Amino acid sequence: MNPKLYSCSFDGTVKLWDYVDGILIKTFVVGLKLHALFTLPSAEDSVFVIINKEKPDVFQLVSVKLPKSSSQEIEAKELSFVLDYINQSPKCIAFGNEGEYVAAVRDFYLSVYFFKKKTTSRFTLSSSRNKKHAKNNFTCVACHPKEDCIATGHKDGKIRLWRNFDDDKKYTYTCLHWHHDMVMDLAFSVTGTSLLSGGRESVLVEWRDATEKNKEFLPRLGATIEHISVSPAGDLFCTSHSDNKIIVIHRNLEASAVIQGLVKDSNIFTGLMVDPRTKALVLNGKPGHLQFYSLQHDKQLYNLDIIQQEYINDYGLIQIELTKAAFGCYGNWLATVEQRQEKETELELQMKLWMYNKKTQGFVLNTKVNMPHEDHITALCFCNAEKFENPTLVTSSKDGHFKVWILTDDSDIYKKAVGWTCDFVGSYHKYQATNCCFSEDGSLLAVSFEEIVTIWDSETWELKCTFCQRAGKIRHLCFGRLTCSKYLLGATENGILCCWNLLSCALEWSAKLNVRVMEPDPNSENIAAISRSSVGSDLFVFKPSEPRPLYIQKNISREEVQWGVFVPRDVPESFTSEAYQWLNRSQFYFLTKSQSLLTFSTKSPEEKLTPTSKQLLAEESLPTTPFYFILGKHREQQDEKINEAFESELVQLPLTENIPAISELLHTPAHVLPSASFLCSKFVSSLLLSKETKSGEEIPEDVDMEEGKESDDSDEENDFTEKIQDTNNTDLGEDLLHQLSKSEEKELRKFRKVDYSWITVL
């Protein structure tokens, strides 16, 4: 008998799973939005759920009796009310002393319900009117597993331990105070001898014997602790953090493992970059770090510490931000800019240049430039042309200058001084420099000064010519590549996209497009532009030589798209269809405002033929014979629902793991194949499939966006719980709506997809 798992969701159902085999056993329909779910070992036939019946902000804890029945879907309408006026966060409910009582906290109340006596006691802390107790709000609760003792966390960082609470008069509490900010979560160890707490300080505190003196710390966990849990055996603790990270910690407070996805809660200033060496995606990571994130493995490779200073996580503190970064010379050099601005006049800027050290296989700081400019740096770019033996970097700044930095071998006989120095300072009529970019061969440098684009000769640093369209500040600037290298593209704030011809020094064409992201593909002439309209973001892929786009995808995301990048493929694809040729050599990734990383993929025809290969994940034990790939489709019909649940995960399978079924069929000896009549219809229909997709209607469905790398479902859940915890969040409803509609949409799409394969099978 495998262990079981209950889950609840907003659709009003409680589901029972066999999570080892990944099979849904039963569905109980409750019919109300379920916010949290608790089970007790002492009451196996019922579960506790948090619902809200009437007002949107009033939540109840009810016990749901789960009827015993053999059918798959069962109505469970037998609710018994336990506690009223509680918080919907699961952290605010705790069952104590082997299920004798349940404690719930909200605002300034602690409510305790005793199952045996069926009575509720309520304890109130002095409220917000008194300034001293303004932050007395309860934030979380935990119950001692063996004794009658409740621990509550508060907004001011205090932890209160309540005893004798079965008596309304004689109850006592003691205070433990170490946290200086809100206590995010509390947990008792299995034996109850120690209490764990965590919060914004990113320090896990272990209170031994519930006394203030005996405390142990595990500091510098990197980000706010959101949840703490203890393994049933008691040998491991686990903390989850706001930056998409889980840390497994030994009983003796030593971190033993870190599960880290794409680091989440930071503003992305640097944009998306690709490290030419590891082909990893590089962007802002932990505070003050650059994260190197492998797209192939969906794993973070490492964090490069740029700022190299102790990170103090405190409310209202102005941190040093890593604002710009660029790779140069095939990954040999990395330039980073960090800034901190406390007041208008006090800007701290620092530019660092890192050299790749082959011996240590890492970046080593080479040059540190204090205040490289007088004002914010708006752009920096390396000259990546091969003919430049001397590495060159250009920075442009709001102070109206652009500076050229070169690597100088300041060779005295000791050969020690190899560093970067400023070689040239350029300006144009005291306008702010907003963008800079080198042409592909490195011969020209384009710098935009507000509305004007200036072209400079990179040999002599002479001003060659200027372009001005008087259509607002230039927001993006890039040169065309390969055959289109004579074109220069600029996107302005007023929504005009201009293309200039560098040979004739004239405007080639312009289009009205509110460009938010413009990224050139390093391997082809293509340029991707993402525009923002009132409904959503649209993608346009075009060549500078012809104003007509190669490919348009409307509504790629509801949110604003912030950054995009082309990641070169290791093995080029060969899509013959004109619409996908732009995906042949590179893949386009983009990041939305809520920090979902999305990409475009056209599924290869083989992949479409064998959606069953996805099932491999669920049933790894089955041998992957050619039969399996062909006959597996039958199973798909039966296990349609399971399949659906796994869909999001399955899409992430790397292409290399899909074995093309057609080739399997053709290469398998005939005597081991099932009868031809059995296979024929499916084989033919699978061939038809690829033809059908080429018809125009299906395009939006066919080029499916994979919400790939950041495992999307779990993330949204995270988001959700985060938002719910924050009781001050006023536009909660709107968010929920938004989330729902998004997930609904996805669901719909999945259904359509499933339908589709059904037809082909039948």
Added chain:
Amino acid sequence: MGKFPSLSLLMMFPRFRMLPSPRVLVLILRVQLYEIMAGYKPVAIQTYPILGEKITQDTLYWNNYKTPVQIKEFGAVSKVDFSPQPPYNYAVTASSRIHIYGRYSQEPIKTFSRFKDTAYCATFRQDGRLLVAGSEDGGVQLFDITGRAPLRHFEGHTKAVHTVDFTADKYHVVSGADDYTVKLWDIPNSKEILTFKEHSDYVRCGCASKLNPDLFVTGSYDHTLKMFDARTNKSVISVEHGQPVESVLLFPSGGLLVSAGGRYVKIWDVLKGGQLLVSLKNHHKTVTCLYLSSSGQRLLSGSLDRKVKIYSTTSYKVVHSFDYAASILSLALAHEDETIVVGMTNGILSVKHRKSEAKKDSLPRRRRPAYRTFIKGKNYMKQRDDILINRPSKKHLELYDRDLKNFRVSKALDRVLEPSCTIKTPEITVSIIKELNRRGVLANALAGRDEKEISRVLNFLIRNLSQPRFAPVLINAAEIIIDIYLPVIGQSPVVDKKFLLLQGLVEKEIDYQRELLETLGMMDMLFATMTRKESTSVWQHASDGFLENKKVES
């Protein structure tokens, strides 16, 4: 920094890139774990480039001399020569005397004073037992070191003999004189062997090859250097230096020839028939003397501009230079560069001895634990159920970092306000103030100080506020102090005085900035009249320097 070499190495293999091998994943996990365990990061102390001389091996080597011993001679010291044999005495030629000094003696251990007129160029023989010197009257005298009267007296020059030297076979003496001739003398017979009359002006310097007994070089005021071969009775190489030659030197191998004259030092390749290798112009007055360091890696030149320059003989770049009080006429280094002796026009002989290195060893060594303690438990084999716990490596933290780590902000500030820190390393103090500001606790750290403590802070501000590199941080700190202590002003005369000083400083700085802006304005006017192309580039460079100062004002 990516600290795990093996990880990135794996990433380079395409095989690993395609499939997430479990090993890669384990490594990734370890990297992340390492980042968690990284510990406290010490405060980054802002370093400023040290202006002026860079510290190199050469500066360390050549600065490692004691303060010079000054010896007063009777006239300008025209020649210093070390005996090649221990105990490395040296002969000093000044006026009409030759003094022999011991290594560490300040009094001459021997004096040769039997010259009627000025003596020149007292030079030791290779074995250190004979000494030869020329004189103003045209005579060349040979002395035994132990004796007093000359052993030989070579007569033949009609005018002052400024240069004499022993040839490599020890039995001959070469001399050059103001009568334009160069003569070779035989010591046993006390006879003139050869006379060369090829120079057309005074012969003032010369040098015999240390390998070939027949070769020697002379330099003359006719701007030429001539290499003579005793076997051919005429010069074999003649090169044009361009200025009157004051000094000439042959490398020990005999392959390179160095000449000094005018402001130039020139290196000639003898093996290529006297081709000019390098011309060095690092002095701004006539170069008077040359010397090679004992290793042959460094060339020293002394000049009338009162400087000794040291060149590397591989790159011919100046690696170090010494300053002296008067124009330098002569220069010599002892065996192993132990002593530098410089003779000057004012008759002062400056002697510098190398610092002894034996001192460091004499320090009492700390007693180490016994060998037993080291090997204790080292040979214990790990059993199956044992868990190996490594001792956590302890990172050394500065005292202020330890305070900051424990959030003792006032104490950290106190530490860096100690006089030992503020005077020697003000950048540490400023960095800590900056760090406190970054953490948002600067006001807390500055508040609640008594008269003595606050005057310490104010002293530091007064001393460093006007320095452009510290100004942005310190102005902010000064504002906070004024905000905090404004209510208690007037209670302590000491603190009030400091505040007034600070005010005066700020006013002075504002005046200074105004002047700078005026200058900048004037320069802008000048540049505006220039052509457009020039103005764009030149103006940038000019304004850069000024902008830096402008920041202070805000």
